[in-house]
Amino acid sequence: MTIGAGISVADGKLTVLGNTVLVDVHDNIVVTPATGGALANGAFVGVTSDQMGCRRVFPVGKLQGLRFMCVFRFKLWWMTQRMGTCGKDIPFETQFLIVESQSESGGSHSDEGGRVGVDESSVYTVFLPILEGDFRAVLQGNEHDELEICLESGDPAVDEFGGSHLVFVGAGSNPFDVITNAVKTVEKHLQTFSHRERKKMPDMVNWFGWCTWDAFYTDVTSEGVKQGLESLEKGGIPPKFVIIDDGWQSVSMDPNGIEYKADNTANFANRLTHIKENHKFQKDGKEGHRVEDPALGLRHIVSEIKEKHALKYVYVWHAITGYWGGVRPGITEMDHYESKLAYPVSSPGVESIEHCDALKSITTNGLGLVNPEKVFNFYNELHSYLSSAGINGVKVDVQNILETLGAGHGGRVKLARKYHQALEASIARNFPDNGIISCMSHNTDGLYSAKRTAVIRASDDFFPRDPASHTIHIASVAYNTVFLGEFMQPDWDMFHSLHPMAEYHGAARAVGGCAIYVSDKPGQHDFNLLKKLVLPDGSILRAKLPGRPTRDCLFSDPTRDGKSLLKIWNLNNFTGVVGVFNCQGAGWCKVSKKNLIHDENPETITGIIRAKDVDHLPKVADEKWTGDAVVYSHLGGEVVYLPKDVSLPITLKSREYEVFTVVPVKELSNGVRFAPIGLLKMFNSGGAIIELDYESKRSAAVAMTIRGCGVFGAYSSSRPKRITVDDGSEEMEFGYEEGSGLVTVALRVPDGELFVWNVTIEL
Known part of the structure; x- marks a missing residue:
């Protein structure tokens, strides 16, 4: 028998507060009590084995006849929810699992929050696969209804692991308290990330905003930014922040690159060629010509829109690797970042879930990966330039690509942590309001490495022209938030105020506790709807918690x-x-x-x-x-x-x-x-x-x-x-x-x- 606080493995059963959750538990499964954590009823589950291999799968035990909810990655970038009652229902790349079992004692009494009259017959058990050393654990099921732990480093040269602290298991009668305290216990154990409650929330989440993406995609210009802000302000709904999305940067393809152009005009084969803006955001800019005077660069449009529209915050987009294709090697202005072409290798779990044009392009063309030892310099020079131009924060996209590039860098966890530490250090230096939105970042490599980042996009994109996407968007954000909301404030993404599903999206964001921003084209707004979300001064009535x-x-x-x-x-x-x-x-x-x-x-x-x-x-x-x-x-x-x-x-x-x-x-x-x-x-x-x-x-x-x-x-x-x-x-x-x-x-x-x-x- 191995025992943790309220958690035990004996006679082939994983028992939680007296309830059997898994049966036919394998003999090599061990339980280690958590010490000094926030959750009294919790322990770490691990394995004993030869502890060798860059990718190993360990069956734990059978899950049968108990309701569960999990969030798993259905794309490299994003999670969604799945419900079921047996182990084979658990998908690959499950990063969070909560199981409901019935207490034999039953009864009704006050819960941890002092709530009266609550049916306390249920026990909620949360499974958090975590990071151990240079390895990342994830859950999955097999055809025998077994819950499995998949452990991988992302680097063939990194093949030795401990194995004792792979999954944290916590339990209690209030599911929300159990989850919060479980994450806080893991926080104390790993000491590599911070819980949302200990992070500085950027003030932009308290104001109404506008994003350029669905309005212009990568065809955005400084004139387009001005038009969008003027259009909303004329209707009595003044944005107080704007996100200038993809389309402002200096990018190009390699001479022999293979173009991958998405429907939204983003070319995933492009690479960053300069940290400064392209000609569309220079005063009287001309393609192929770069102005040297900073006052004629990005600063001119930022100063103008802040002054004219009383904007509080201007954010811009960039990929965590600079651009989709990374930083272009061999460019004089970028040589000191020492970028080298790297070719993504996805884990088998990710390969099984979707076809992704962006990943296909990056795999075909390679990615110009900045030397991890130089990546702070890259972020700091980029962000200090943006800050000098009046920019207040950044939306940092494409983050999960790092997990595919760990070979030769000590593995996916080590590479991600180095990048995130550098990114957060640069944000702290250049954007004092903690101005960052984390995006395309639903992997635990990043979540368990984020000490400061406080806002995270909580689901796949708002797709205005896809009728199948709207209801699942709302549901996915809500269920993803059960997990993500412990790390950061979930961001529900932009939406269109003039759209058949606009009220539906707007109502969801009002209860989400998130920033509220639209991506309307100029002149295409429903101001009656926006007045249900935004006060005349541009502020919003934001709820206190993640919804x-x-x-x-x-x-x-x-x-x-x-x-x-x-x-x-x-x-x-x-x-x-x-x-x-x-x-x-x-x-x-x-x-x-x-x-x-x-x-x-x-x-x-x-x-x-x-x-x-x-x-x-x-x-x-x-x-x-x-x-x-x-x-x-x-x-x-x-x-x-x-x-x-x-x-x-x-x-x-x-x-x-x-x-x-x-x-x-x-x-x-x-x-x-x-x-x-x-x-x-x-x-x-x-x-x-x-x-x-x-x-x-x-x-x-x-x-x-x-x-x-x-x-x-x-x-x-x-x-x-x-x-x-x-x-x-x-x-x-x-x-x-x-x-x-x-x-x-x-x-x-x-x-x-x-x-x-x-x-x-x-x-």
Whole structure:
């Protein structure tokens, strides 16, 4: 028998808190207790063997008859979710796995968050394959229902490993707490990365933005950037940040290169030829001619748009290797980076999952890989130039390509860590707001090497012209966030505000806790939609956490099972928010290896909403909260009082959504029940409530600080006596619906940025 805290292997069984999770466990599987970690019930699982080979696969034991959810890579760059009940359902390249088992004791009691009335019969076991030395572990299943550990270095010369700490296993009764504490325990063990909570979040995530990609692709110009910003500003929705995506850099093909031009005009065979901008971003620039005066380079357009449009942040795109094809060797201006052609070698797991044009191009043409010993110089010179031009941050793309280039560099883990350490050091030096978005980076080589990077693109791209992509985009981000959200704040990607699925995408981003930005072409906007997301000053009502599926959705498949809705929960300062989406009908096809519509006419589905869907709601409620809540529906405009443990039905047709604001009810000293909702026209209404004070200054009075403008709503069991703003200096007219208890008051558009109203309601 080998034993860790709450985890044991004995008699061929892996047992977790008394529940059997794996059977027929192999004799060479060992358990090592975690020491000093954040999770009491957790241990490392490893193997004993000859510990030789650059790629080894070790069967652990059989998983049968237990529901699981995993996130796995369906592309070299990106993850998505898979649900199942047995080992053979676990795909190659699974980087996170959570299994549900039923406790024999059962029962219902308070959970770790103090939540009452929660069914605690379930035990949640999380499996985190991690890094050990120069090796990276990943999970997969086999035809015998066995869970396997695949261990690889990415370099034939790196073939010796320890094997004792390959997978961390943690367990408990609250899945979200288990995952958080498991990642924190691994953080303490590896000491190579930091949990999201310890990272500086760049301020750009709190503002509305625009990205040039879907508007212009690589044909973007400085004039196009100006047109896009002007177009949005004219409609009363001013962007406060812009991302100048691929298309600004100086690139070219090798003379004998083979062109691979994607539909979006990116040529994957191009390589970086200079760290400065191309002629399209030089003042009066001409192709083939480079200006020497920095004031006539990128700085001229950045200065102009910041001054004219009151932009706070300008980011630009670049690949982690400079460009898709890397840095071109043999160019005088780039020689000191010592780039050499390298040819990607994908792992067998990645080779089995998709055909990728970008990877095919890079494999055919090679990639100009900067000498890892010179890569800090490369990043620092690039970023210092950008910073001197007024750039505030970078979107760093194509990151997972590094895992294919480890041969000759000590393996994939060592190469990735060297690059990420250099990248983060350069960001810290040149972009003090931690201005970086990590992209195409869904591998654990990078995640477990990121000490500072705080924002990560959470799914494959928004594809405006692919009808099969929209519902699975929302579902993939939500489930990926269960894992990714422990490392960084997930970024839901840009979307089009004028699009058949625009409201669906917008609502999801409102509950995602993410930056909100669009990629509209100039003149093609839906300002009515954007006003549900963006305040007149360009700020957004961002929720506090990464948005994740509710507990009762974790093991259901809302894209394929024909019966489940996807519910995504988040928290504000004093309220919760739940977005509900009918995502049925489309998903990733493992045969054709692309998103497909598998049901042209998905059924209408009915589900339920409960206060406990907002998992951490007790943390923002009054300490004497009884469990009663008020729920406000964004589209329905209805206020419903939900007594503790009572549910509200919700019915959605295919591709429909609804957003619910969930507010704990407070009973005041005079018996009046009250719950502030927020700005009713915004998707995330409750995000407007910055401060909330019950009866501290006078009895039967509620004082609130509200950010934004429009109709503010609250629930009250009796009609208020008076509502004032600005500490009582101005009495406001208000409405009151006797039947629903909805109180409404109109807050005018303020003059200043991030303006707040001090509102007092006397009851």
